[in-house]
Amino acid sequence: MPAQLPPEDDAVDDDTAEDAASQEIAARALDRVATREGIAVGVATAAYGVSFGALSVASGLTLWQTAFLSLVMFSGGSQFALIGVLAAGGVAAGPSAIAGAALLGTRNGLYGIRTAPIVGRGWLRRFAAAWITIDESTAVALAQPTPRSSRRGFWVTGLIVFAGWNLTTFVGALIGNTLGDTRSYGLDAAAAAAFVGLLWPRLKRRQALVVAVAAFVVATALTPVLAPGLPVLAAALVAIVVGWSNWAGARSGTPSGTPTRGSGR
Amino acid sequence: MTLWQIVIAASIACVVLKLAGYLVPASVLKKPTLARISELVTVALLAALIAVQTLGAGTGVALDARVPAVLVAVVLFALRVPFIVVVIVAALVAAGLRALF
Numbered sequence: 001m002p003a004q005l006p007p008e009d010d011a012v013d014d015d016t017a018e019d020a021a022s023q024e025i026a027a028r029a030l031d032r033v034a035t036r037e038g039i040a041v042g043v044a045t046a047a048y049g050v051s052f053g054a055l056s057v058a059s060g061l062t063l064w065q066t067a068f069l070s071l072v073m074f075s076g077g078s079q080f081a082l083i084g085v086l087a088a089g090g091v092a093a094g095p096s097a098i099a100g101a102a103l104l105g106t107r108n109g110l111y112g113i114r115t116a117p118i119v120g121r122g123w124l125r126r127f128a129a130a131w132i133t134i135d136e137s138t139a140v141a142l143a144q145p146t147p148r149s150s151r152r153g154f155w156v157t158g159l160i161v162f163a164g165w166n167l168t169t170f171v172g173a174l175i176g177n178t179l180g181d182t183r184s185y186g187l188d189a190a191a192a193a194a195f196v197g198l199l200w201p202r203l204k205r206r207q208a209l210v211v212a213v214a215a216f217v218v219a220t221a222l223t224p225v226l227a228p229g230l231p232v233l234a235a236a237l238v239a240i241v242v243g244w245s246n247w248a249g250a251r252s253g254t255p256s257g258t259p260t261r262g263s264g265r
Numbered sequence: 266m267t268l269w270q271i272v273i274a275a276s277i278a279c280v281v282l283k284l285a286g287y288l289v290p291a292s293v294l295k296k297p298t299l300a301r302i303s304e305l306v307t308v309a310l311l312a313a314l315i316a317v318q319t320l321g322a323g324t325g326v327a328l329d330a331r332v333p334a335v336l337v338a339v340v341l342f343a344l345r346v347p348f349i350v351v352v353i354v355a356a357l358v359a360a361g362l363r364a365l366f
Contacts, residue, residue: 068272068273072280078279082275098274105279189355193356212309219312
């Protein structure tokens with residue numbers, strides 16, 4: 001503090017310092033909220049990694065292929081889609097399985113556009129952020145009120161889900177290897193239920209509901225006709241047509257491409 | 266294609282898509298058609314996967330224990346039951362029906 005400044009400036013500076021201190025306390029409180037939310041979402045998601053691991057080995061993948069998916073692909077919807085198509089069509093359905101997983105993965109790219117300004121600087125940090133940009137990390141980040149707590153929420157959620165998902169899918173794959181006939185444990189129905197859980201939070205708008213019903217009908221009708229995997233891709237065309245023309249859509253409303261929270265990925 | 270090639274190719278595709286989000290300008294999101302199509306494609310793929318996973322049997326369609334299991338799952342999700350609980354209950358319903366009949 002320069003000595004020539006009048007005393008009243010001192011008082012003002014004290015006030016500013018107090019403001020800064022109370023702002024820091026408030027920011028830390030928001031950080032704690034973001035951390036708590038991240039932990040809750042992370043633990044819930046990791047828990048169902050066990051079911052993915054078991055289903056993955058049941059569909060014909062090895063333990064290490066399952067682990068590779070969780071480490072590198074790291075996107076529950078895409079992972080379930082890949083093993084679902086492979087379970088039905090085997091290696092011959094490989095191209096459809098890859099296309100299905102990639103199409104489901106496009107939404108992570110859209111999330112990245114929103115989270116890119118939040119995650120911090122440096123190419124290594126941004127590379128890591130992209131790797132863990134999924135439904136959960138994006139949803140928790142965007143739900144926080146300040147940029148600082150958004151950044152905290154993104155990293156806490158993403159890192160906990162990454163660690164937990166990899167750990168629990170590995171355990172699930174080990175369990176799956178010892179199960180034998182997975183149908184008698186109802187694991188095929190569990191996979192279908194998992195897809196319902198992923199879809200459910202996305203059905204809030206009428207247009208989404210219309211597309212979901214149409215896609216369900218198209219996929220069912222084409223299953224006896226087309227090779228495994230192709231009915232799923234054909235159903236995606238329904239979405240492109242409806243989305244392009246905005247048929248059955250509202251003029252305004254909540255923006256699309258917003259991640260859903262809660263019931264997993 | 267081998268299983269490993271499929272696993273690696275699909276994984277790389279998903280990582281590249283994530284990285285792309287950090288490279289494109291934010292103005293891309295201002296095009297509502299693109300964002301809408303992306304969200305609806307996700308919805309359509311998940312609905313189609315439910316259909317195939319619930320009704321598909323090899324190269325045909327079959328009604329079996331999976332159908333009541335998935336219906337139970339739909340009801341439980343509507344009641345806001347946690348994800349992992351619903352998945353386990355669905356497995357138990359299908360396993361129970363198969364053990365009984």
